[in-house]
Amino acid sequence: MKMIIDTDPGVDDALAIALACVMDEIELIGLTTVFGNTYVEQSARNARYMLDMLKHKAPVAKGAAFALGRDSHDPSDYVHGPEGFGALTDIPQIGLDDPRSAAQFLVDVAAEHKGELVICPIGPLTNIALALELDPNFAANVKDIILMGGAYQHAGNITPHAEANIYNDAAAADAVFASDLNVTMVGLDATMQTLLTWDDFVQMGKDAPRVGGFIRDISDFYLRFYRSIGIEGGCAMHDSMAVLVAAFPERFTFENSGLQVILEGDELGRTCADPSRKKTRIAMGVDTSWAVPYVKSEIARLS
Numbered sequence: 263m264k265m266i267i268d269t270d271p272g273v274d275d276a277l278a279i280a281l282a283c284v285m286d287e288i289e290l291i292g293l294t295t296v297f298g299n300t301y302v303e304q305s306a307r308n309a310r311y312m313l314d315m316l317k318h319k320a321p322v323a324k325g326a327a328f329a330l331g332r333d334s335h336d337p338s339d340y341v342h343g344p345e346g347f348g349a350l351t352d353i354p355q356i357g358l359d360d361p362r363s364a365a366q367f368l369v370d371v372a373a374e375h376k377g378e379l380v381i382c383p384i385g386p387l388t389n390i391a392l393a394l395e396l397d398p399n400f401a402a403n404v405k406d407i408i409l410m411g412g413a414y415q416h417a418g419n420i421t422p423h424a425e426a427n428i429y430n431d432a433a434a435a436d437a438v439f440a441s442d443l444n445v446t447m448v449g450l451d452a453t454m455q456t457l458l459t460w461d462d463f464v465q466m467g468k469d470a471p472r473v474g475g476f477i478r479d480i481s482d483f484y485l486r487f488y489r490s491i492g493i494e495g496g497c498a499m500h501d502s503m504a505v506l507v508a509a510f511p512e513r514f515t516f517e518n519s520g521l522q523v524i525l526e527g528d529e530l531g532r533t534c535a536d537p538s539r540k541k542t543r544i545a546m547g548v549d550t551s552w553a554v555p556y557v558k559s560e561i562a563r564l565s
Contacts, residue, residue: 263380263405263508264289266371268325268364269501270298270385271308273342273484277477277557278384278410278501279309283316284560287509292371293322294364297335298385298430300346302327304337305385306359308346314356315473316564322357325364326388329431338426341487348483365392372403379403380508384410384501386427391434394441401442410504411435412449412533414517414544424531425450428523432531436523439533445542447521448504449533452514452545456503456553457496460485469562477561502557507545515547 265288269275282290293313295305306324313320328335337346345351360367368389372379381404383390390407393400411427412435418424428435438445463481466474481497488497507514520539524532 263287264291264375264378265380265382265508266292266294266368268294268296268381268383268385268389269309270296270300270305271312272299272346272385272501273348273480274497274499274501275299275384276312276347276480277499278505279312280316280473280477280564281502281557281560282382282505283318284563285505285509288505290318290320292320292367294325294367294389295322296325296364296385296389297327298338298427299342300337301335304346307353307355310357310359311353315476321360321367323360323362323364323367326392329386329388330391330433341484343480343483348480350480364389365396368393369397369400372400373397376403377405380406380408382408382504382508384427384504386431387411387434387438388431391431391437394437404443406446406508407438407443408446408448408504408508410448410453410501412447414447414449414451414533414546416450416454418532419450421531423524423529425533428533429531432523432525435533436525439521439523439542440539442540446507446545447533447542448507448545452548453498453500453503455548456499456550458499458554459496462496462554462558465558466561469558470565473564474561499553499557503545503548503553506553506556513549513552514545517544517546518542519544
């Protein structure tokens with residue numbers, strides 16, 4: 263499938279990008295970047311750095327720096343590190359961004375590959391909402407949006423009610439769920455069922471010293487954050503799960519419901535049912551015996 267990943271790299275984003283580059287089922291034709299785990303300038307630099315490491319020639323289009331209606335952003339450096347890649351701080355600027363904005367790039371590629379393009383947003387949904395505003399045909403041109411974000415029956419991870427990607431631009435997320443896009447939400451209900459341990463990352467480093475070793479090294483910081491909030495078993499494979507759903511939906515279970523996002527108050531960013539809206543496919547379960555071994559086997563191919 264032809265895929266664009268909309269990303270804010272990000273430790274778990276790095277694994278998802280590497281996975282999409284190596285999987286035979288996916289043709290990664292671009293990355294668009296957004297604020298979130300980092301500032302958007304860092305997101306774009308990190309995306310270009312990852313693609314260079316992976317020897318992949320896909321373009322990178324820099325997108326939104328802030329949530330809709332906002333003019334500032336505080337990155338999640340306490341989760342992903344000061345530059346987005348754990349304790350790594352010396353990340354070179356490699357290559358140049360596509361001259362188009364992320365929203366324009368998404369609109370153009372969707373029109374070029376009408377009915378074929380799968381967009382996998384693994385950060386805030388601002389670029390997708392802006393693409394909807396930019397082109398009235400965007401929703402019809404895109405085959406699927408398979409996003410990492412939200413918490414349907416699961417508790418939130420940034421507030422008791424909200425998952426971080428949705429919370430960081432609740433208005434954009436609500437616009438996406440209210441649109442005519444075909445949306446699959448891969449949220450905490452599914453992603454928190456599969457944890458990667460330090461031993462898993464060590465194995466990736468042994469099997470693929472260059473790429474797997476990089477993922478291992480940056481993930482140490484991420485695992486320390488998880489331990490600091492009382493999760494000792496490992497770190498959730500959040501963003502990679504959206505990539506896996508795109509290629510292997512039969513490995514997941516789903517519910518279908520229209521969704522809305524709470525836009526104010528203590529429950530800001532909460533994703534909840536709205537029967538009046540087009541149904542979103544919501545990932546609720548995953549074949550846990552398959553997911554981690556599969557990801558490790560694919561990363562091993564990058565040796």
